[in-house]
Amino acid sequence: MVKIERTNGENAKIAIASLEKEKQKKNGNYNASEIFDAINEIFHGKCYLCEQRGFYQVEHLIPHKGNKDLEFEWNNLFLACPHCNNIKRDKYTPILDCCKVDVDQKIAFRKHGYWGTEEYLEFTALSGDAETKMTVKLLEEIHHGSTPQKQAEAKILYVKIVKSMRTFKNYVLEYEAAKGQTKLDTLELIKLELKSTSEFTAFKRWLIRDAKEKYPELQQYCQ
Numbered sequence: 001m002v003k004i005e006r007t008n009g010e011n012a013k014i015a016i017a018s019l020e021k022e023k024q025k026k027n028g029n030y031n032a033s034e035i036f037d038a039i040n041e042i043f044h045g046k047c048y049l050c051e052q053r054g055f056y057q058v059e060h061l062i063p064h065k066g067n068k069d070l071e072f073e074w075n076n077l078f079l080a081c082p083h084c085n086n087i088k089r090d091k092y093t094p095i096l097d098c099c100k101v102d103v104d105q106k107i108a109f110r111k112h113g114y115w116g117t118e119e120y121l122e123f124t125a126l127s128g129d130a131e132t133k134m135t136v137k138l139l140e141e142i143h144h145g146s147t148p149q150k151q152a153e154a155k156i157l158y159v160k161i162v163k164s165m166r167t168f169k170n171y172v173l174e175y176e177a178a179k180g181q182t183k184l185d186t187l188e189l190i191k192l193e194l195k196s197t198s199e200f201t202a203f204k205r206w207l208i209r210d211a212k213e214k215y216p217e218l219q220q221y222c223q
């Protein structure tokens with residue numbers, strides 16, 4: 001999870017107007033195509049919880065439970081994958097709002113180990129507030145699963161994280177090997193991978209943050 005800028009561009013304005021209209025209807029739809037398209041654009045096609053890209057659904061940060069104000073509130077609509085949406089439901093609330101908070105400054109996202117059994121993902125709360133603690137619990141269930149089906153889905157997600165991190169680490173190694181020479185291409189790739197538009201950005205940023213002494217010059221791209 002990383003901070004996502006909820007921009008108010010043209011598509012967002014159209015979506016907000018549509019939400020107002022849908023709210024007045026008896027069976028209004030917060031998932032109308034213009035609303036979905038605007039949300040999909042803002043979240044870069046990524047699930048805001050696990051940061052994998054795919055074909056997703058609009059979900060409510062604060063469960064609406066039939067409350068129309070919450071159901072059709074633009075700032076309460078997020079893009080989530082079925083795996084995360086299904087785990088979150090009404091069980092995990094309140095959690096951090098990634099459109100307002102730098103989540104990866106409040107939680108450390110770490111992938112430990114290499115090649116096999118000693119590998120694991122770790123989520124560390126860096127602040128003691130209730131939302132941060134609840135978000136850590138949610139992330140743990142998303143990434144470890146609590147039922148056989150959810151464990152199988154978490155395993156598939158894990159493989160995607162490992163692959164993405166491997167590519168990212170290779171860029172960093174290439175950058176390291178070329179230090180002192182002008183190797184701008186790799187640096188540009190690293191910068192792209194550390195942006196909120198990339199998949200699994202929080203893990204990549206923490207890889208660089210944990211190597212602060214080795215890569216002081218890369219810290220500025222972890223914002």
Ligand SMILES: [Zn+2]
Binds near residue numbers: 081
């Ligand atoms: Zn997800």
